[in-house]
Amino acid sequence: MNVIFFAIVMIAFLFxxxxxxxxxxxxxxxxxxxxxxxxxxxxAAGAVELAIxxxxxxxLFLGLMKVAEKGGLLNVMSRLLRPVMVRxxxxxxxxxxxxxxxILNMSANALxxxxxxxxxxxxxxxxxxxxxxxKGTATxxxxxxxxxxxxxxxxxxxxxxxxxxxxxxxxxxxxxPTTLFATLGSTLxxxxxxxxxxxxxxxxxxxxxxxxxxxxxxxxxxxxxxxGEHDLNQNSDPDSDQNPDHEYAHMLASASxxxxxxxxxxxxxCVITIIPWPSSTAP
Amino acid sequence: MLxxxxxxxxxxxxxxxxxxxxxxxxxxxxxxxxxxxxxxxxVFVEGAKEGxxxxxxxxxxxxxxxxxxxxxxxxxxxxxxxxxxxxxTGKIGLPAEALPMALLRPLSGSGAYGxxxxxxxxxxxxxxxxxxxxxxxxxGSTETTFYVLAVYFGAVQVRRVRHTMAAxxxxxxxxxMFAVLACTLLLA
Numbered sequence: 001m002n003v004i005f006f007a008i009v010m011i012a013f014l015f016x017x018x019x020x021x022x023x024x025x026x027x028x029x030x031x032x033x034x035x036x037x038x039x040x041x042x043x044a045a046g047a048v049e050l051a052i053x054x055x056x057x058x059x060l061f062l063g064l065m066k067v068a069e070k071g072g073l074l075n076v077m078s079r080l081l082r083p084v085m086v087r088x089x090x091x092x093x094x095x096x097x098x099x100x101x102x103i104l105n106m107s108a109n110a111l112x113x114x115x116x117x118x119x120x121x122x123x124x125x126x127x128x129x130x131x132x133x134x135k136g137t138a139t140x141x142x143x144x145x146x147x148x149x150x151x152x153x154x155x156x157x158x159x160x161x162x163x164x165x166x167x168x169x170x171x172x173x174x175x176x177p178t179t180l181f182a183t184l185g186s187t188l189x190x191x192x193x194x195x196x197x198x199x200x201x202x203x204x205x206x207x208x209x210x211x212x213x214x215x216x217x218x219x220x221x222x223x224x225x226x227x228g229e230h231d232l233n234q235n236s237d238p239d240s241d242q243n244p245d246h247e248y249a250h251m252l253a254s255a256s257x258x259x260x261x262x263x264x265x266x267x268x269x270c271v272i273t274i275i276p277w278p279s280s281t282a283p
Numbered sequence: 284m285l286x287x288x289x290x291x292x293x294x295x296x297x298x299x300x301x302x303x304x305x306x307x308x309x310x311x312x313x314x315x316x317x318x319x320x321x322x323x324x325x326v327f328v329e330g331a332k333e334g335x336x337x338x339x340x341x342x343x344x345x346x347x348x349x350x351x352x353x354x355x356x357x358x359x360x361x362x363x364x365x366x367x368x369x370x371x372t373g374k375i376g377l378p379a380e381a382l383p384m385a386l387l388r389p390l391s392g393s394g395a396y397g398x399x400x401x402x403x404x405x406x407x408x409x410x411x412x413x414x415x416x417x418x419x420x421x422x423g424s425t426e427t428t429f430y431v432l433a434v435y436f437g438a439v440q441v442r443r444v445r446h447t448m449a450a451x452x453x454x455x456x457x458x459x460m461f462a463v464l465a466c467t468l469l470l471a
Contacts, residue, residue: 005348005394008354009350009351011358012358013354015363016357016358019358032358032359035358036358038357039357040350042353043346043349043401046404047342047349047400048342048346050349051341051345055334058334058338059331059332059333059334060309060331063329063331065312065330066331067326070316071315071321121435122434122435122438125436125438135441136440137443138436138441138443138445138447143444143445143447143450144450146447146451147450147451147454150389150431150451150455151425151454151458152424156308157423157424159396160399160419160423163396163399164403164410169415171411173305174411174416175419175420176304177469178416178424178462178469179420179423179424182423182425182461182462185461185464186458189453189454189458193450193453193454194447197449198446200446201445201446202443204445
């Protein structure tokens with residue numbers, strides 16, 4: 001980001017400077033370097049105006065999301081995702097804490113709760129690492145989890161809707177169908193690409209099946225991270241009572257229950273119907 | 284029920300369902316909270332408090348990016364780039380104006396948000412044009428790939444990432460292509 005920022009500014013400066021000094025095409029009576037100078041000041045002021053204009057819509061959405069979160073929407077979402085996830089990750093036992101953390105991470109991402117998603121994601125990676133026989137090398141499950149994660153599974157792009165509303169859009173939520181289409185497409189490609197590439201990739205580390213030995217690095221990370229899994233596997237992880245983070249533990253436990261597969265399928269179909277297909281939009 | 288859009292790129296779909304989405308979300312979320320026994324007003328206010336800080340927190344990022352992009356635009360460099368690349372990328376439905384956004388998105392979330400803001404606030408483009416829809420879709424449907432990989436692999440000290448990077452970048456590319464496809468279909 002440092003390089004990009006610097007490069008954009010320098011290119012702009014040099015471009016304007018060259019135009020100024022060579023007396024290139026003059027637009028009206030403003031000189032290139034004058035236009036540049038004005039744009040610096042105007043952009044800086046405009047950025048703050050923009051942020052102030054965002055406050056209203058942003059506040060509204062964050063308030064609404066908090067209500068949904070308190071109402072347990074995250075649980076509903078994670079129950080919907082569970083049947084899909086168990087099939088996608090055959091290497092991860094269905095009742096392993098890694099599964100619960102991954103499901104919660106994806107549910108939070110899908111609902112646009114970025115701040116809630118990160119701790120679950122880090123937790124999921126630590127749990128997946130306990131199934132890893134070769135520390136320092138990514139397992140197939142890690143690769144798939146991160147590929148899906150980077151492809152983004154947003155159902156509700158609240159930040160973009162807020163920005164569009166403040167930019168005076170006639171239809172701020174109009175990007176919902178295109179976003180859903182693109183996000184479903186890229187997620188399917190992420191899954192397909194991971195499953196395909198893993199055949200050509202270096203051999204995967206063997207999957208550990210037994211009770212993982214306590215690992216000092218994960219232990220310290222757990223204390224700072226989103227710890228607490230004693231509801232799920234009381235016996236296999238004696239360290240967990242050191243950090244009784246009840247809220248997360250409770251959520252992890254609830255993520256271990258899932259709706260039957262057909263419910264997830266039904267909801268997926270509902271999401272797909274929101275996307276207008278060309279036949280319905282033909283002018 | 285059909286609302287008359289003045290914009291040439293008005294969407295039939297958008298006129299029927301889209302106006303319902305925001306009011307529906309507001310009513311739906313509150314009703315859901317009530318059913319689940321949430322004290323909706325108090326909880327709403329509690330969550331909404333963060334909105335102010337979120338908006339204020341992004342100011343430094345927005346200033347940095349918007350000044351850089353504003354300079355790039357004012358210097359005439361953007362015009363030159365659009366002139367050079369536009370004919371090539373335009374053929375696949377990716378106007379050169381949207382190109383910086385597509386390139387920046389996997390690298391920096393706040394950077395891409397700033398570019399998105401600068402594009403849709405540009406009176407010549409606007410949020411409801413094809414480019415406006417396209418860049419909004421980019422932002423909503425892809426993720427800051429390099430940041431995610433750094434944070435999550437960093438958390439477990441994984442250095443040999445095997446095929447993860449290739450798969451993630453394939454998905455990013457697919458996301459851009461699907462966004463272009465969706466916007467072309469929708470706004471044709």
